[in-house]
Every structure is written in structure tokens, then in C-alpha cells.
Amino acid sequence: MSQDTLFDKVWDLHKVSCLPGGSDQIFIGLHLIHEVTSPQAFGALKDKNLKVKFPSRTVATVDHIVPTDNQSRPFKDNLAEQMIETLEKNCLEHKIKFFNIGSGNQGIVHVVAPELGLTQPGMTIACGDSHTSTHGAFGSIAFGIGTSQVRDVLATQTIAMNKLKVRQIWCENKLSHGVYAKDLVLHIINELGVKAGVGFAYEFAGPAINALSMEERMTICNMSIEGGARCGYINPDETTFSYIKGRLCAPQNKNWDEAIKWWKSLRSDQNSIYDDVIKLDASKVEPTVTWGITPGQSISINEKIPLFDDLSPNDKLVAKEAYEYMGFKPGQSIKNTPVDVCFIGSCTNGRISDLRVAAKVLKDRKVCKQVKAFVVPGSEKVANEAKKEGLDKIFKDSGFQWREPGCSMCLAMNSDKLIGNQVSASSSNRNFKGRQGSPSGRTLLMSPAMVAAAAINGKVSDIREFINK
Amino acid sequence: MKSEFTPPVGKISQIHGKCISLIGNDIDTDRIIPARFLKCINFDSLGESVFEDDRKTLKGIHSFDLEENKNASILIVNSNFGCGSSREHAPQALLRWGIKAIIGESFADIFYSNCIAIGIPCFTLPKNSIQNIQNYIANGILFLEIDLKNSLAKSKDLILNLEIKESSKKMFLSGEWDATSTLLANKILIEKKSNDLPYLNFNKHFC
Structure with missing residues (x-):
């Protein structure tokens, strides 16, 4: 059993009680909600005649269903309009802070909370979204929950949960030129498999992780769940602190000094004990692309799609499904695959x-x-900053459409969808069957730089051939 | 699809019913319920849309469309079932279709806790046992009687020693899987914890 890791410290600090069944009752420091997984939870509160226990600890935004072309209200899609109205009503009724469209702070919940300085080391953070693991980049313990647990957090600010084991993933050396955090995390998921993280929290550590910016760290922790780990985190350091400093909800003045002192005490101890440790060499990672229907089915840009006989027995069943769905042949190159x-x-x-x-x-x-x-900026803040830097113009001049912030075609709950069996080069997180809105649509996950390269060439390309010219 | 839906309530100790087998590893929650069906403010109509895209692709030969699986209530799956999105809509859709328990090689974490929270016990068995059950179902109909207290499943010619997390088992037997009231019972401890957290001192917006 793990000992003296950041995970242990934060878990123990938030433990309210041992429940009769043997699970722990864990206090949730920050609860984030959005329009998709919260309405039924508010409905359940009403049915049970309960109130929101600590309204100031829940923060809301709208992201999944928002259109990215025309955000004027009412939305063209009646169901989407009904969902945003329900969230508005629930937040108003329960006095929950809501960052709505046009507030300047709306956006994807996992982009918004860190931007606002809400996400801080040592907190427990829960949200009805599996990519809540993102916030672990700050040394918080953050995980996705379902709607019944959203109800429980609203009603009690706690949930029932079994403590996770802790696996340290030590990344030696540093990433090579043209290789990004996305490539590293795809590589990790490929090495360990998509279910290796079940029952674990992942601690990402080592020189390659320390060298990453906060935004790159968020990319890594974000995809912990794609490796099966509900929670992924990185010990907080100077990079973390300087990212948080000065943000809207960040501690200020003498509170800041107090915060830093406490945050520093949370790091996993030098001699902490892990349930498992994995080491890998980050300098060996190359630009990586998925070829299949799980985020674990990836290869380096110059590798070939694996042959059936070369796969482990456990991987064969899904590989067979993947060849068929993707229309790819074993042994085929991923490079030069045309994208739509x-x-x-x-x-x-x-x-x-x-x-x-x-x-x-x-x-x-x-x-x-x-x-x-x-291109769909992650938040209104991202969009505004990009415009200030003239990035929107570069995108538009190149032929990219510039859209309004939201989740968009990551999961295609709005009108941004693949059509038929189109192939998409996507900077998102899931290449599941049908994920991007068409039951036969095909997704190749890669870094944003690789998506840009694919857009120019019209086919999967090696980013290093662009930036090394 | 059952015409009338009654959600599980209270203690759960016995489940009996016909088994339905769904073969495949890493079946994600996007497949169980595609995202477009998440555009709803209640779970009521999800049952009919379970596996919608997979079913359309298979044109009537998907497990959930086969005549012999009508009214089945125990789902047999392979490994890492329910991976991906945290959408509770996935187990809610299965529940509303008629699934009352799931037996599989392994489950994704969030899916598992969502199942517990809505009263669907999930049991595990080793890979070969699951394959044996799936082979059995391929050749005939399997009714199982699950005794949660003893973690046993029986049919007329099978006895299976199921595995389930001790904490989950206790929650089903006591009825505490519906956790809100159990959590609320510790009201004073929750207040205390909320006042004791170090970050309250330097985060004034958490008033």
C-alpha cells in the first residue's frame, strides 16, 4: 500500500469517515459542474427535498452542447437550449457561480478552472466528466464522477469512494524536438495499456515531466483516464506556483505566502512508497498517432500498423475490431493516410x-x-488571448475555420460532426467508434502540431519535416 | 426493452434472470450510449437507445436485438467494460433496458462506481470462466440465480463463485448503495472537515 505520496496526504486530509461498507467518505474541495451531467443530479436533490450544502464550492460553466458557429440564444438546437436553460435555472436557484457564454470566462470546464486559479494543489476536485483528471497537473486529487455522485457532492460535499493505489510513472530524460506532451501520454498509454490504470492513481514524475509547462502537464494528466486511471497527478513545483499566481481566484498577498508554504509540504516524500513504479525514457518517444479504436492503439509516425500475429493475446480481439472499423490493413503505414x-x-x-x-x-x-x-479554442480567455496575438488571423489565412469555445467535435454533442466514414486528424482524447458524431467516423489522435501538418498535406505527416526545414 | 421501469431500491441480495452475452474488450460508454442521447435532462428514454450505433451497424444481429435475449437481465461482458466517459447515462441506459447485474472479466473504475450508485451489482470472474459462460449462452439459454451474500451464481448445471469488492457487497446487502443518506448522517463530521481544510484560510472565495 502506498505511503507518504501526495495522493496519500491529500486523501487522508479529506477523509471524513470510514463508511460502514468499508469505503471512505471523502470531502470534495472543489466541485465543477456543466450542463450534461448535472440536471438529473439537481432533479434528484429536489426529489429528496435536499439543498446544496456548500454552494460556494461548486462552480459551473457550459461546454459540451454549445454550438461553435453561432452562439446567439436561443440555440438553434432546442435540446441544447433546454440544457443550458436548465443549468442557468439550477445555478440561480442554488446560488452557484456560473460562467455563462459571454462572461469572458466560459469554456471547457477543465480549461476554465485552472485559468481562473480555482484549481490548486492539495485540493480534491470532482466533476461529472472523466477528464477531471486534468486538474491533477497542479498536484490536486481530481477525478470524474457520475451523476449520482454529483448529487451526493451537491447534497453533502462528500462522496463514498475506495482509496486508489498509486503507480509512479517516471519519465527519464526529455522530449525530443517536434515531440509534445500529447505524444508522451499516447506513448505511456500504449506501453501500459488502456486498463492498466484501473484501481490506480498515476503519479507522473521525473525530469521529462518537470520540464513541462503547466499546459503540457494538463495534457498528460487529462489522458490518465484513457489509460484506465481515474486520477493522474504531478507534484507541484515552481512551474505550478507561477502559473497560479495572480489569477482571479488565486490566493493573494499574505495568503499567497501561506498557500505556497502549504503546497510545498504536499509533495510526495523522497522515500515515499508506491504500489508500483514504471520507468520510461521520454527521449525515445516520437510523434505518435493512433490507428485504432482505443487510445492505446497508437504507433510512432514512421511505424507500421501492427501485424495481428505480433500482438499479445489480450490485444488481438480489439485489434481485429479496429482493422475492420478503421479500414486499415495490418502492416500498413500510418504516415500519408489521407484525412478529411x-x-x-x-x-x-x-x-x-x-x-x-x-x-x-x-x-x-x-x-x-x-x-x-x-479550431475551437478551449475557452473565451484562450480565444481572446489568441486574437490578441493574431493567431486567429493565421488560422483563418491558412484556411482553418475559427470557432467559438466549447467541447465541439471531441464528442460531437453539438453540430460539429464527422460525416460517414470520414477520417479526422484530431487533437482530442478519444478515438472510440462513433466518438466524433458519425457511427462510422474514424479518428486519428495526435498532437495539435501534427493536426496542423496533416491539414496542410491532406494526409498524416511528420511534424519534424515542417519545423526542421 | 421493458415497458415499465422500476428502479432498484433498498437492499439487494438476490438477482435472478436470463443472461445476455456481449463479446468484446474495452467496450466504452460512447458505444453503450452515443453522445447525442446525452442531450436530455432526465434518464427516462435512454433504454431504447442503448448501443444504438452498434445495433444499427449490425442490422438486427447485435445481442441486444436478438429475440432470445428479450427480457434478459444479467449481462455477461469481457474486459475493461465501460471505459471512457463518466456518463452515468451508460449504466442508466442498461438499467432501463432491463439489466440488473453485470458479470465480466473487469470494469472501468468510473463505470463501476456509477453502477454501484444506481444499484447494479458488477461481479468479476476470470477470463476463461467468462468465455465458458459466453460459449454456453451461444448454444442455449442460461438462467442464473445470484446470491449476493455468498457471491454465488447458480443455474441448473452451473455453479459460479463470483467475485465482488467487499465494500460494494456490503452496500448492496445493507441498501447503502444509495449513498446520500449515509453520507448525510455524518453532518457534523462534514462541517468539521470543511472548517479544518488548510486551503480555506487562503481561499477567501470559499466562504
Whole structure:
């Protein structure tokens, strides 16, 4: 059993009681809600005649269903309009802070909370969304919950949960030129498998992790869940503190000094004990692309799609399904695979640094005529910053459509969808069957830079051939 | 699809019913209930849309469309079932279709806790046992009687020693899987914890 890791410290600090069944009752420091997984929870509160226990500890925004072309109200989609209205009503009734469209702070919940300085080390953070693991980048213990647990957090600010085991993933050396956090996390998921993280929290550590910016760290922790780990985190350091400093909800003045002192005490101890430790060499990671229907089915840009016989027995069943669904042959190259749609955005890679990297690739270049390319900033703040830097113009000049903030085609709950069996090069997090809105649509996950490169060439390309010229 | 839906309530100790087998590893919650069906403010109509896209693709030969699986209530799955999105809509859709228990090789974490929270016990068995059950179902109909207290499932010619987390088992037997009231019972401890958290001192907006 793990001991003296950040996970242990934060878990123990938030433990309210041991429940009769043997689970722990855990206090949730920050609860984030959005329009998709909260309405039924508010409904259940009403049925049980309960109130929101600590309204100031819940913060709301709207992201999943928002259109990214025309956000004027009422939305064209009646169901989407009904969902945002329900959230507005619930927040008003229960006095919950809601960052609505036009507030300047609306956006994807996992982009917004860190931007506002709400996400801080040592907190427990829950949200009815599996990518809540993102917030672990700050040294918080953050995980996705379902609607019944959203109800429980609203009613009690606690949930019943079994303590997770802790696996440290130690990343040696540093990433090579043209290789990004997205490539590293896809590589980790490929190495460990999509279910290795079940029952675990992942602690990402080592020189390669320490060298990452906060936004890159968020990309890593965001995809912990794709490796099966409900929670992923990184010990807080100076990079963390300087990101938080000065943000709207960040501690200030003498509170700031107190916060830093406490945050520093949370790091996993030098001699802490882990349930498992994995080491890998980050310098060996290359630009990585998924070829299948799980985020674990990825290869380096110059590798070939694996042969059936080379796969482990456990991977064969899903691989067979993947060849068939994707229409790819074992042994085929992923490089030069034609793409129809290019999407930059999502809670994984929709932040300002992602837009900067992609814009740098696109500057003075044109998107291939056959490709539909669009960029969806992760939040209103990201969009505003990008405009200030002139990135929107670079995107538009290249042929990318510039959209309004939201989750968009990561999960296609709005009108941004693949059509038929289109192939998309996507900076999002899931390549599941049908994920991007068409039951036969095909998704290739990659870094935003690689999406930009694919958009220009009209086919999967090696970003290093662009930036090394 | 059952015409009338009654959600589980209170203690759950016995489940009996016909088994339905769904073969495949890493079946994610997007497949169980595609995102477009999440555009709703209650779970009521999800049952009919369970596995919608997979079912359309298979044109009537998906497990959930086969005549012999009508009225089945125990779902047999392979590994990492329910991975991906935290949408509770996925187990809610299964529940509303008629699923009362799931037996599989392994489950994704969030899906598992969502199932517990809405009263669907999930049991595990080793890979070969699951395959044996799935082979059995491929050749005939399997009715199981699950005794949660003893973690046993029986049919006329099978006895299975099911595995389930001790904490989950206790919650079902006591009825505390519907956790809100159990959590609320510790009201004073919750207040105390809320006042004791170090970050309250330097985060004034958490008033």
C-alpha cells in the first residue's frame, strides 16, 4: 500500500469517515459542474427535498452542447437550449457561480478552472466528466464522477469512494524536438495499456515531466483516464506556483505566502512508497498517432500498423475490431493516410499554447483543398488571448475555420460532426467508434502540431519535416 | 426493452434472470450510449437507445436485438467494460433496458462506481470462466440465480463463485448503495472537515 505520496496526504486530509461498507467518505474541495451531467443530479436533490450544502464550492460553466458557429440564444438546437436553460435555472436557484457564454470566462470546464486559479494543489476536485483528471497537473486529487455522485457532492460535499493505489510513472530524460506532451501520454498509454490504470492513481514524475509547462502537464494528466486511471497527478513545483499566481481566484498577498508554504509540504516524500513504479525514457518517444479504436492503439509516425500475429493475446480481439472499423490493413503505414477533417481543440489540447504551436506550423501555409479544418479554442480567455496575438488571423489565412469555445467535435454533442466514414486528424482524447458524431467516423489522435501538418498535406505527416526545414 | 421501469431500491441480495452475452474488450460508454442521447435532462428514454450505433451497424444481429435475449437481465461482458466517459447515462441506459447485474472479466473504475450508485451489482470472474459462460449462452439459454451474500451464481448445471469488492457487497446487502443518506448522517463530521481544510484560510472565495 502506498505511503507518504501526495495522493496519500491529500486523501487522508479529506477523509471524513470510514463508511460502514468499508469505503471512505471523502470531502470534495472543489466541485465543477456543466450542463450534461448535472440536471438529473439537481432533479434528484429536489426529489429528496435536499439543498446544496456548500454552494460556494461548486462552480459551473457550459461546454459540451454549445454550438461553435453561432452562439446567439436561443440555440438553434432546442435540446441544447433546454440544457443550458436548465443549468442557468439550477445555478440561480442554488446560488452557484456560473460562467455563462459571454462572461469572458466560459469554456471547457477543465480549461476554465485552472485559468481562473480555482484549481490548486492539495485540493480534491470532482466533476461529472472523466477528464477531471486534468486538474491533477497542479498536484490536486481530481477525478470524474457520475451523476449520482454529483448529487451526493451537491447534497453533502462528500462522496463514498475506495482509496486508489498509486503507480509512479517516471519519465527519464526529455522530449525530443517536434515531440509534445500529447505524444508522451499516447506513448505511456500504449506501453501500459488502456486498463492498466484501473484501481490506480498515476503519479507522473521525473525530469521529462518537470520540464513541462503547466499546459503540457494538463495534457498528460487529462489522458490518465484513457489509460484506465481515474486520477493522474504531478507534484507541484515552481512551474505550478507561477502559473497560479495572480489569477482571479488565486490566493493573494499574505495568503499567497501561506498557500505556497502549504503546497510545498504536499509533495510526495523522497522515500515515499508506491504500489508500483514504471520507468520510461521520454527521449525515445516520437510523434505518435493512433490507428485504432482505443487510445492505446497508437504507433510512432514512421511505424507500421501492427501485424495481428505480433500482438499479445489480450490485444488481438480489439485489434481485429479496429482493422475492420478503421479500414486499415495490418502492416500498413500510418504516415500519408489521407484525412478529411482536421480538428484542433478539446480539454486535452485546446489551450493557448496548443494554438500557438499549431499557428506556428500554419503561418504562411495553406490547408489542403480537400480538408475541412477548424479550431475551437478551449475557452473565451484562450480565444481572446489568441486574437490578441493574431493567431486567429493565421488560422483563418491558412484556411482553418475559427470557432467559438466549447467541447465541439471531441464528442460531437453539438453540430460539429464527422460525416460517414470520414477520417479526422484530431487533437482530442478519444478515438472510440462513433466518438466524433458519425457511427462510422474514424479518428486519428495526435498532437495539435501534427493536426496542423496533416491539414496542410491532406494526409498524416511528420511534424519534424515542417519545423526542421 | 421493458415497458415499465422500476428502479432498484433498498437492499439487494438476490438477482435472478436470463443472461445476455456481449463479446468484446474495452467496450466504452460512447458505444453503450452515443453522445447525442446525452442531450436530455432526465434518464427516462435512454433504454431504447442503448448501443444504438452498434445495433444499427449490425442490422438486427447485435445481442441486444436478438429475440432470445428479450427480457434478459444479467449481462455477461469481457474486459475493461465501460471505459471512457463518466456518463452515468451508460449504466442508466442498461438499467432501463432491463439489466440488473453485470458479470465480466473487469470494469472501468468510473463505470463501476456509477453502477454501484444506481444499484447494479458488477461481479468479476476470470477470463476463461467468462468465455465458458459466453460459449454456453451461444448454444442455449442460461438462467442464473445470484446470491449476493455468498457471491454465488447458480443455474441448473452451473455453479459460479463470483467475485465482488467487499465494500460494494456490503452496500448492496445493507441498501447503502444509495449513498446520500449515509453520507448525510455524518453532518457534523462534514462541517468539521470543511472548517479544518488548510486551503480555506487562503481561499477567501470559499466562504
